[in-house]
Amino acid sequence: MQETVISIQSAEKTFPNGVQGLAPITLDIFPKERISLIGPSGCGKSTLLKLIANLHQPSEGSLSWWNKDFSEVGKENHRLSFVFQEPTLMPWSTVRKNVRLPLDLEGIAPAVSEPRVQEALKVVGLEHAAERFPAQLSGGMKMRVSIARALVTRPNLLLMDEPFGALDELTRNRLDEDMANLCGKDDLTLLFVTHSLYEAAFLSTRVMVMAAHPGRIFAEYEIDPAIPRDEAFRLSDTFAMICQDLSKLLIEASHSSLVAKVA
Numbered sequence: 001m002q003e004t005v006i007s008i009q010s011a012e013k014t015f016p017n018g019v020q021g022l023a024p025i026t027l028d029i030f031p032k033e034r035i036s037l038i039g040p041s042g043c044g045k046s047t048l049l050k051l052i053a054n055l056h057q058p059s060e061g062s063l064s065w066w067n068k069d070f071s072e073v074g075k076e077n078h079r080l081s082f083v084f085q086e087p088t089l090m091p092w093s094t095v096r097k098n099v100r101l102p103l104d105l106e107g108i109a110p111a112v113s114e115p116r117v118q119e120a121l122k123v124v125g126l127e128h129a130a131e132r133f134p135a136q137l138s139g140g141m142k143m144r145v146s147i148a149r150a151l152v153t154r155p156n157l158l159l160m161d162e163p164f165g166a167l168d169e170l171t172r173n174r175l176d177e178d179m180a181n182l183c184g185k186d187d188l189t190l191l192f193v194t195h196s197l198y199e200a201a202f203l204s205t206r207v208m209v210m211a212a213h214p215g216r217i218f219a220e221y222e223i224d225p226a227i228p229r230d231e232a233f234r235l236s237d238t239f240a241m242i243c244q245d246l247s248k249l250l251i252e253a254s255h256s257s258l259v260a261k262v263a
């Protein structure tokens with residue numbers, strides 16, 4: 001049996017107020033995949049991400065993490081990190097201390113944690129800003145700190161909920177390129193929510209297009225993982241074609257959401 005990072009078996013979510021956030025979903029996520037979730041507002045993207053982060057429990061069905069239950073998460077080679085939409089940094093702490101926080105919480109000694117903080121800051125290109133405070137950083141830099149803080153635990157699965165939504169397009173493009181490089185180098189599986197189909201097209205190896213009422217996976221679209229994700233790709237006919245395909249699927253998904261709502 002091939003190891004899955006996440007296996008979702010007919011998991012659905014109905015909230016206590018009776019709202020069905022997600023209809024039953026079955027999905028396997030394999031090592032090194034970069035999967036994006038796109039779809040109209042309310043289609044359950046965040047709910048699905050939270051089920052995977054074990055922040056929500058499914059009302060029916062089940063999930064497994066590395067073919068085991070959630071107790072496996074956190075062990076060697078089975079680490080999970082979450083990057084939220086807001087960087088949520090501690091304003092009174094330097095960049096270095098913000099990034100070190102998860103290791104401090106684990107009680108890891110500075111002699112061990114400091115080189116790892118340094119490594120994470122290097123990955124996101126912020127070594128020079130280690131002693132600055134969040135108020136002295138741009139929006140893009142704050143998000144880089146948030147990513148470094150997620151990377152410092154050396155995750156194997158990184159969950160990101162619309163992480164670059166508040167950034168200008170050029171900064172976002174640069175961070176997308178950095179994320180693609182990072183995932184290419186390391187044993188990292190990425191699952192992220194985005195409202196930008198361009199971002200999904202650029203970064204993903206598989207795009208899940210979701211529809212609403214109820215939240216569900218409407219279509220899946222694969223993108224060759226061998227394509228280098230760089231400026232040349234962004235300007236290529238292949239990229240334009242992928243964006244067009246995704247655009248059509250999104251339109252179909254939102255029509256399907258409206259029909260379902262009216263019916």
Ligand SMILES: Nc1ncnc2c1ncn2[C@@H]1O[C@H](COP(=O)(O)OP(=O)(O)OP(=O)(O)O)[C@@H](O)[C@H]1O
Nearest residue numbers: 015017019020021040041042043044045046047048
């Ligand atoms: N805690 C909750 N209690 C009740 N309903 C909820 C809760 N969280 C989400 N929902 C509902 O579940 C559905 C899916 O919400 P979710 O936030 O997952 O959608 P989304 O696709 O991430 O939306 P957006 O793109 O607007 O962020 C929506 O109808 C939402 O109102």
